[in-house]
Amino acid sequence: MKIFIMRNWHKISIFILAFTLIWLRRIDILTNAQFWAEDAVFWYKDAYEQGFFSSLITPRNGYFQTVSTLIVGATTFINPIYAPLLSNFFGIIIRAIIIWFLFTDRFKFLSTTSKIFISVYLICMPGLDEVQANITNAHWYLSLYVAMIIISEESKSKLWKAHDLFFIVLSGLSGPFIIFIIASSVFKYLHLSKGVISIRGLYLFYTRLPYLAMILCGLIQATSIILTFNGTRSHAPLGFSFDVMSSIISSNVFLFSFVPWNIADAGWDNHLLSYTLSTLVITLCVFLYIKGNWQMKVFATLPILIVAFSMAKPQLADSVPQLPTLATGNGSRYFVNIHIAIFSLICVCLFQCIKNKTLKIFFKIYVSVILIVMIKLNFFITPLPDMNWSQGAELINKAKHGEAVSFAVLPPWLTLDLIKK
Template sequence: MKLHAGWRLQVLIFITAFAILVSRRPDALFNAQFWAEDGKCWYAEAYNLGIIQSLVLPKGGYFQTISRLTAGFVQFFPLLWAPLIFNLTAIVIQILPVYLIASVRFSQLIPNLRTRLFLGLLYLALPNSFETHANITNAHWHLAILACMVVLATPSRLLVWQVFDIAVILLSGLSGPFSVLLAPIAAIIWWLRRQRWSFILLLGLTAGAVVQGIAILLTGHSSRVHTSLGATPDLFTKILASQVFLAALIGQKGSKLISSISFGYSIIAILIAVAGTALFLYCLLKAPLELRLFSIFAAGVFGMSLLSPVVSETVPQWWLLWRPGTGVRYWFIPMLAFVTILTWLLGATRPRRLQLTARIALVIMLAGIVVDWRYPTFADLKFKNYSKQFIEAPTGTKVTIPINPPGWFMELIKH
């Protein structure tokens, strides 16, 4: 049966993707609670300082506009609804890359719709990605993927797609440092295609990169944790093997099991890192331009994450970074690039040994998907009860509300 990416299929894709994401952590929908900065920073600052003032505040050295906009929007709703609206917004953002890759705009890059849907499924089911799931704080990682896809996709003359492209580029450019990496990629695409729309996207990303660059220069040093990196070649190899290649295939739990081997894991990590890097280099030499550029973007994200991570305020960063479950958000895009390369290697024109390697790796990945499918349920901190207390509190009262992860709090001054 021939598949057509018409509106019926797009609706089916959205519903299916939504169901998949909710199934990985149902409480995100059925017992919605704030996660970390969602409550402590975005909502609290929008409420306490006002929507406009909070919008122009950088966090962690750069602007995070998508989080600020969502927090501003939910100010028009009761506090009780806020976590649910946060989570729903984050889930919709997660779905959009699948929606785009299934559209006709990727039919020239990947003619087979089944292959595009397969990639979309791998993206939704990617192991070792709980930290980027259904929360606004880390939604900018998904926006970065979406912005990269917009740059690489075939331009559309339809107004709805053009509005979509501009919105994604501007939101992503002002919601994290990724525009600094994406602007050069957009420049390459424009130089080779010489299309007016590619130039417009380049301008948007360049503007975002300039704004974020200024914010990083002015506030980045003073607003980030300054614990030493503790970088060594051995730790670099372990991070690459454990957090990117192993975690993408056998999940966080499987990677944790293998990396717990006290004798000989350094040798295992070297072998895994060399094998994965070899596939990456082969992609850079033989893959279509768009996949090469996406892989370069992912490598840039990996490098940027290693240079400026925040996972501890006391211990050198790399000492913890190699341990599965640490800094999960940093590895999301590199892992996605890795499994995309594996999918490309399945193509009939690739060498048989590489096809076989990719098949074996993707079959192994089924185990990682299964063991990492369900994310841990958030601790039930009785948010409904606290939201009721906040409503009943007198004006001027400071109300402290516990949020996830346990130990975090949100402070609101009732007005």
């Protein structure tokens, strides 16, 4: 163990630093830990009343959400007072491990400058109020992690292979995004096959263990959706229009990548700005798919597919047209991955594709200023309302067997209803 720590002290230090900074953005994550939304009313309730294993193998909303049921379900074995603390602790770990992975030897193709800038962004990016270290939204980050595994340099180490397989399966059984990840991996196949598409080539590529695991997880999730989906998602009208889509692309996708919502919402108020920025974003995407390397295409495709399908079937409102509600900054979870992709791809283009040293220095200063402003505007996230989880947990502890327990949780309009075991 001592030798391992000495060999990897810098990577361990990066992980600890990332963990600490993510926590400091909203210290109540651990100092006044509370469950968020489904963490309490679905995952904790199901595991507590039905049992850990039963909740683990039961799909919700049509698909398996293993990371949520696994981690939150495990907290039912400890005193309820500490359950959100353990859950949020793992939520921070899932985010911090992304930064640790970025600094491993698997990403030698990225410059240290790119890694540092991307890491700072991952820690300080705006729009994380809804997904800051809660387990119910961890699958967004796990899908990003698997995309990183695909674009990273492959290792022959058994430990790394086990690492890859573990996170692929965990992500694949934690949401439907594994289907989009498989679609994104096509660009890696095309790179390795030098653009030649053949049945034998596809067979050899997708029967390799990591990709076979993706396909199996995708089949499990697809089968679950077909057999168990009960239409519980909102049936409210979509509210689609070209003005709305242009505003989403300009504000929610692009501007919200860099500034808080009270600035990013400009695309909803100014149609000229909206159409200008959305046209720019679409043009840059087309350029990326024409000129970018396979790794850029993989990293861009996953979040684009996530946003496209999320906008086609969102869960934003129950009675009013849904897409227009994004004008309030609602639904920020849908855009986390694409924000990370936008900033990361910009860094790679500016710091690794541009060869002129003067221009490189200029862009380093320019992006540094952007990050400094971003940190000033975004770093501290407003603590969530205190719903007194500890008091609710005491109600659970003091209740008699079979007695009903009910108390408010986050968001404030939700209630956790339990039957004491």
